[in-house]
Every structure is written in C-alpha cells, then in structure tokens.
Amino acid sequence: MKIKEKLEDLKLPDDIQLVAVSKKKPKELIEEAYIAGQRIFGENYMQEAVEKIKKLQKLSKIQWHYIGPLQSNKTKDAVKYFDLIQSVDRIKIARKLNMHAKDLNKIQKILIQINIGKEPQKSGVELSKLNHLIQYILTCDHLKWLGFMCIPPFHEDSKPYFQKMQEIYAKYQKQYSLSILSMGMSDDYLEAITFGANMVRIGTKIFGIRQ
Numbered sequence: 001m002k003i004k005e006k007l008e009d010l011k012l013p014d015d016i017q018l019v020a021v022s023k024k025k026p027k028e029l030i031e032e033a034y035i036a037g038q039r040i041f042g043e044n045y046m047q048e049a050v051e052k053i054k055k056l057q058k059l060s061k062i063q064w065h066y067i068g069p070l071q072s073n074k075t076k077d078a079v080k081y082f083d084l085i086q087s088v089d090r091i092k093i094a095r096k097l098n099m100h101a102k103d104l105n106k107i108q109k110i111l112i113q114i115n116i117g118k119e120p121q122k123s124g125v126e127l128s129k130l131n132h133l134i135q136y137i138l139t140c141d142h143l144k145w146l147g148f149m150c151i152p153p154f155h156e157d158s159k160p161y162f163q164k165m166q167e168i169y170a171k172y173q174k175q176y177s178l179s180i181l182s183m184g185m186s187d188d189y190l191e192a193i194t195f196g197a198n199m200v201r202i203g204t205k206i207f208g209i210r211q
C-alpha cells in the first residue's frame with residue numbers, strides 16, 4: 001500500500017494533528033508522505049534526524065518534532081533543528097534549551113513529557129516533580145510551553161494512563177493556555193483521541209515496521 005493510502009486509512013478527524021514518526025526511515029519515504037500532504041514529522045535520534053532535516057530543507061512548511069529522550073549535549077541541535085520539542089522532562093534540559101534558544105534568538109516551543117506509568121527507566125517527569133518543573137519553565141523567557149506528551153507502558157492497556165493524562169491536561173489547560181495533548185501511537189491512537197488527545201504520533205501504521 002502507498003503511504004498516501006496508509007495516511008487516509010488512519011481516518012483521523014480534522015482537528016487531530018498527526019505527527020508522522022519517521023525514525024529509522026529513509027528520506028524518500030518522508031518525501032512520499034510530504035507529497036501526500038503530511039507536514040509534521042517526528043524523530044527520536046538526533047544525528048539521524050539532523051542528516052535528514054538538512055536534506056529535506058527544500059520542502060516548504062515541513063515541521064519537525066523531537067520526540068526522543070533528550071541528553072543535554074543534544075539540546076543545541078534540538079533547538080537549532082526542531083519546531084517542537086515534545087520530550088522536556090527535567091530542569092537541566094529546560095535550562096539548556098532556554099539558553100540555546102536565547103543564543104539563536106528563537107522562542108522554542110516545547111511539551112512536557114510525563115512518565116505516566118512511573119517506569120524507572122523511562123523518560124518523562126514524575127508527577128511528584130511536575131509542578132516544580134512547570135514553575136521553572138515558566139521563568140524561561142525563550143521557551144513556550146504548549147502542553148503534554150506521554151508514552152504509556154508497553155504491553156499494558158493504555159486507557160487508565162490516557163485517562164490520567166486527560167485529567168492532568170484539564171487541570172492545567174486553562175490557567176496556562178495549553179493547546180496540545182500529545183498521546184497515542186499506532187496501536188492506541190483512536191483510544192487516545194477518546195481521552196482528549198489532539199496530537200497523535202504514528203510511525204508503524206504509516207511507514208511500516210522498523211528494523
């Protein structure tokens with residue numbers, strides 16, 4: 001099946017933003033998706049992403065989202081190359097992003113990633129530290145915080161986690177004029193939408209399985 005048909009097959013409502021997750025996929029497939037009308041692409045690995053982004057600069061209005069774990073030595077490239085960084089989860093990273101954004105004279109859009117399943121090895125801020133991180137981010141002149149992202153534990157029913165995220169989003173949305181709740185992947189995006197996701201991140205269902 002062509003990527004165009006796969007995109008149509010997702011049957012996404014118009015008000016849901018789609019991030020086509022192109023990690024480990026060649027630039028030719030990204031171009032095919034772009035020609036089919038897709039504009040937002042998500043990447044996880046900085047070096048791979050930067051190579052592709054440079055090669056695809058000619059595609060106007062293409063947008064890149066960074067969705068992988070962020071190490072502090074990658075924050076400079078994150079700011080340089082990405083429209084939205086979805087995986088901000090600690091003060092140290094926020095501080096560095098803010099610093100680089102200032103240097104580049106940019107207001108960097110970000111999401112806070114929440115470790116909603118409290119998994120020890122997983123990225124994302126724990127709920128107990130969320131308020132502290134938010135208060136810090138609000139002091140960062142060059143960061144614009146737009147909402148939340150989460151990845152529920154694999155091999156578990158996502159529903160209770162999506163529901164929890166929906167509650168958290170509702171709690172902060174008005175006060176901070178948030179506009180993005182990024183959750184749902186190939187196997188659970190329709191469910192995520194029923195719990196208020198307005199941005200879904202889909203890889204496999206568009207580009208096929210990854211090696």
Ligand SMILES: *Cc1c(COP(=O)(O)O)cnc(C)c1O
Nearest residue numbers: 021067185186201202203204205
């Ligand atoms: C890989 C990845 C996705 C896409 O996963 P699929 O199951 O291939 O749709 C979405 N979000 C994040 C953060 C990812 O790392």
